[in-house]
Amino acid sequence: MKRVSILGSTGSIGKQALEVIRLHKLSVTALAAHSNIKLLEEQTREFNPKLICIYNDDLYKELKIRLSDVNIRILTGMEGLCEIARFSDTDILLNSVVGMVGLLPTLTAVEAGNTVALANKETLVAGGKLVMELAKKRNVNILPVDSEHSAIFQALQGNDNNEINKVILTASGGPFFNMTKNQLQNVTLEQALNHPNWSMGKKVTIDSSTLMNKGLEFIEAKWLFDLSPNQIEVVVHRQSVVHSAVEYKDYSVIAQMGVPDMKIPIQYALLYPKRTKCPTEKLSLTDYGTLTFEKPDYETFECLRASIKAIELGGAYPCIINAVNEVAVESFIKKKISFLQIGELITDALNHFSFNEINTYDDVIKFDTGAREYAESLI
Numbered sequence: 024m025k026r027v028s029i030l031g032s033t034g035s036i037g038k039q040a041l042e043v044i045r046l047h048k049l050s051v052t053a054l055a056a057h058s059n060i061k062l063l064e065e066q067t068r069e070f071n072p073k074l075i076c077i078y079n080d081d082l083y084k085e086l087k088i089r090l091s092d093v094n095i096r097i098l099t100g101m102e103g104l105c106e107i108a109r110f111s112d113t114d115i116l117l118n119s120v121v122g123m124v125g126l127l128p129t130l131t132a133v134e135a136g137n138t139v140a141l142a143n144k145e146t147l148v149a150g151g152k153l154v155m156e157l158a159k160k161r162n163v164n165i166l167p168v169d170s171e172h173s174a175i176f177q178a179l180q181g182n183d184n185n186e187i188n189k190v191i192l193t194a195s196g197g198p199f200f201n202m203t204k205n206q207l208q209n210v211t212l213e214q215a216l217n218h219p220n221w222s223m224g225k226k227v228t229i230d231s232s233t234l235m236n237k238g239l240e241f242i243e244a245k246w247l248f249d250l251s252p253n254q255i256e257v258v259v260h261r262q263s264v265v266h267s268a269v270e271y272k273d274y275s276v277i278a279q280m281g282v283p284d285m286k287i288p289i290q291y292a293l294l295y296p297k298r299t300k301c302p303t304e305k306l307s308l309t310d311y312g313t314l315t316f317e318k319p320d321y322e323t324f325e326c327l328r329a330s331i332k333a334i335e336l337g338g339a340y341p342c343i344i345n346a347v348n349e350v351a352v353e354s355f356i357k358k359k360i361s362f363l364q365i366g367e368l369i370t371d372a373l374n375h376f377s378f379n380e381i382n383t384y385d386d387v388i389k390f391d392t393g394a395r396e397y398a399e400s401l402i
């Protein structure tokens with residue numbers, strides 16, 4: 024029986040992963056949550072892990088009291104996440120925390136030789152070079168969970184990475200597809216949170232509405248599949264049925280399709296390379312009838328343009344724009360800045376900072392912190 028640990032078990036990906044785990048009767052080694060102690064308690068009682076972690080240490084005591092009748096080790100903070108990440112009594116670590124906080128646990132898991140199912144975008148955006156170099160050195164598999172990267176990974180099975188011409192990264196276009204900058208002036212938080220196809224957490228839903236999500240995925244794809252930026256093409260595909268594709272040297276294009284449901288890529292990563300029934304709907308192509316593909320509007324969706332620019336420039340730029348985006352999205356959620364200001368802040372940061380390499384985890388933290396401070400000073 025496969026043993027799974029989950030960082031971010033009370034979030035959208037974590038909950039769906041536990042559905043998959045429940046269906047296939049996998050064993051749960053460890054669970055970690057940010058602050059939802061009520062759900063973490065329920066999950067602990069149902070799945071009986073050996074270790075749990077509540078990231079927010081203000082809630083540590085209360086969780087201990089709630090679970091005082093259960094024989095379990097309870098951890099807290101970044102140290103707790105990393106202890107779970109390096110725990111040897113597990114087969115796969117699903118990292119589905121949100122934000123830069125996911126990077127150190129990923130590095131820790133890889134260092135310890137644990138396979139990582141990666142749903143934390145920021146890990147590869149901010150620390151792609153570090154993570155991939157370490158994974159190579161330690162011979163550790165990083166299995167993508169994001170639907171697009173899972174699609175590329177699935178389309179790569181049985182083929183060689185150096186036979187890739189390019190990858191086609193599909194984007195739903197988000198709730199504001201086809202709108203002009205002018206129309207986006209007064210977009211509200213509620214409108215940005217209303218995604219047409221996918222049900223996701225708040226941060227990634229906002230990122231989808233700005234197309235920053237696709238920008239982060241572009242950078243992730245570069246690192247995961249060892250591509251150069253000009254080998255990645257973003258295509259808007261409104262129905263989210265073709266989850267991405269690979270064009271090979273012979274111009275064969277292999278795509279992965281399915282209904283837009285994260286449980287499919289989550290299950291593929293957790294059970295890899297096995298395919299078996301999944302708790303989701305079947306895809307009916309004739310129900311969809313038409314699938315459409317269009318070019319993205321890089322002028323209106325500044326975040327996407329800036330992300331591609333950042334990875335072309337390389338060095339610390341992807342880390343910087345990721346940090347600025349985290350601050351900007353938080354401020355947009357708190358209604359301190361407008362929708363379009365998210366992209367403006369990112370473009371501004373790209374122009375403000377000069378080129379620097381990232382060689383260590385401390386470099387990542389340094390540029391991440393500097394970029395956050397810069398963004399806050401502008402807001």
Ligand code: MG
Pocket residue numbers: 169170171240
């Ligand atoms: Mg995605």
